Amino acid sequence: MLAEENRIEAVYEKRRSEKGGLYSWFNKGHVFIMQELERGISELLMNSGIDSLATKAILDIGCGSGYWLRELLKFGARPEKLAGIDLLSWRVNDAKCLSPASVRLDCCNAEKLGFSESSFDVVLQFTVFSSILDPHMKRKVASEMLRVLKKDGLIIWYDFFVKDPRNSDVRAITKNEIHQLFPGCQIDLRRITVAPPLVRSIAPYSWLLCCVLERIKVFDTHYLGTIRKLPI
Numbered sequence: 001m002l003a004e005e006n007r008i009e010a011v012y013e014k015r016r017s018e019k020g021g022l023y024s025w026f027n028k029g030h031v032f033i034m035q036e037l038e039r040g041i042s043e044l045l046m047n048s049g050i051d052s053l054a055t056k057a058i059l060d061i062g063c064g065s066g067y068w069l070r071e072l073l074k075f076g077a078r079p080e081k082l083a084g085i086d087l088l089s090w091r092v093n094d095a096k097c098l099s100p101a102s103v104r105l106d107c108c109n110a111e112k113l114g115f116s117e118s119s120f121d122v123v124l125q126f127t128v129f130s131s132i133l134d135p136h137m138k139r140k141v142a143s144e145m146l147r148v149l150k151k152d153g154l155i156i157w158y159d160f161f162v163k164d165p166r167n168s169d170v171r172a173i174t175k176n177e178i179h180q181l182f183p184g185c186q187i188d189l190r191r192i193t194v195a196p197p198l199v200r201s202i203a204p205y206s207w208l209l210c211c212v213l214e215r216i217k218v219f220d221t222h223y224l225g226t227i228r229k230l231p232i
Contacts, residue, residue, distance in 0.1 A: 004134040029200030053077035056121040060084040062128035066095030111140040142181040155227035162221040189225030
């Protein structure tokens with residue numbers, strides 16, 4: 001697994017220097033994508049019977065700079081009940097600088113989480129699995145997510161299912177593979193996120209057209225959904 005860890009670290013270090021304005025809040029395409037995703041998560045939580053995060057213990061796998069952990073504070077989550085892990089130390093350091101001090105942030109591999117069994121009500125993963133090319137590592141991470149999830153807990157999944165032929169550093173995750181990674185679970189997925197290159201090219205000129213594409217779903221590239229343990 002060390003080789004895969006080193007590969008992932010090298011890929012993200014390269015992205016760190018090349019990322020530019022693609023993920024800037026001054027990029028209209030990025031704003032459109034993130035606002036759609038935020039609405040989707042809100043609907044997902046409500047449809048799952050969750051109307052408050054105040055008492056929920058939440059873990060973000062591959063938390064990066066902690067963006068989604070901080071967003072969940074707006075949903076009513078308590079910082080002392082939030083935790084995030086990331087493989088990359090510089091991303092964890094950024095998260096610590098930007099997040100409340102009571103948020104737990106650890107630099108580690110998600111193959112072996114430093115949390116006890118059934119610790120969390122909600123576990124998040126946003127485009128983590130598509131960044132892992134090694135099948136064994138994917139299975140280990142999925143197993144750890146289920147281990148730390150409470151029996152009535154909820155995994156929130158967001159990742160892309162459309163292959164990007166221009167990027168060999170990532171691999172699309174199909175619905176069938178998700179079911180293989182989380183056997184015996186209830187999995188509910190829906191399509192979301194108009195292809196980012198398309199949105200980035202259209203959003204500066206027509207927000208309305210982006211909204212139309214969002215509604216028709218034809219150009220969506222990601223799954224957003226939930227994974228639950230089935231009652232034994």
